[in-house]
Structures are given as C-alpha cells and as structure tokens.
Amino acid sequence: MDPQQLTIAQFQNHIRERYEKVDRERGTPKTFLWFIEEVGELATALNGNDRANLEEEFADVVAWLCTLANINDVDLATVIAKKYLGEKKPEGHK
Numbered sequence: 001m002d003p004q005q006l007t008i009a010q011f012q013n014h015i016r017e018r019y020e021k022v023d024r025e026r027g028t029p030k031t032f033l034w035f036i037e038e039v040g041e042l043a044t045a046l047n048g049n050d051r052a053n054l055e056e057e058f059a060d061v062v063a064w065l066c067t068l069a070n071i072n073d074v075d076l077a078t079v080i081a082k083k084y085l086g087e088k089k090p091e092g093h094k
Contacts, residue, residue, distance in 0.1 A: 009077040015066040023067050031071060035064040 001010075023031060042057040069076045083090050 007077065008080065009075070011062070012066040012069060012076050015063055016070045019067060020070055023071050026071075028068065028071060031064070031068055035061070035068055038064050 026034075038057065038060040042054075042061050045054040045057040048054070066076065068074075
C-alpha cells in the first residue's frame with residue numbers, strides 16, 4: 001500500500017485484524033501502560049539525533065493509540081473528524 005494513501009481507518013483496522021484478540025485479553029490498563037512507555041520513548045527520541053529511531057517511535061505511538069481505541073470500541077477516524085474537521089473550532093487547548 002502506498003503510505004500516502006493510507007487512511008487512519010485502514011491502519012486502525014490493520015491493527016485490529018492483526019492484534020485484537022491479544023490486545024483485548026491484555027485489557028485497557030496494561031495496554032495504556034504500553035502506550036505511555038511508547039510516548040516516553042518518543043520523548044527521548046525527540047531529544048536525540050537519530051532520525052530512524054524518531055520515525056519508529058512516532059509509528060509505535062500511533063499503533064498503540066489505535067490498539068487502545070480498538071479495545072475501547074472507538075473509531076478514531078470518526079471521532080477525529082467529528083472534533084477537528086467540522087466547521088466549529090474545537091474547544092480546549094488544541
């Protein structure tokens with residue numbers, strides 16, 4: 001697949017198809033810990049000079065976010081569009 005054509009929905013579905021059974025068994029609390037670990041690794045990479053590692057950590061964070069969304073039955077593409085693509089500016093700090 002051409003990465004420029006990859007959608008959020010396609011990637012979230014790919015993660016679901018490949019990992020959902022084990023992800024649901026692990027559950028949200030433990031999965032959230034894995035996600036936070038990846039965020040920490042991204043923070044470290046952002047402070048370094050290794051471009052390949054930085055790109056890998058961004059990918060890991062997105063994958064674990066999709067995992068969390070999947071096991072909590074959240075369609076990321078839908079909620080992102082609802083919050084950020086409408087005519088009304090999102091409330092909050094973003």
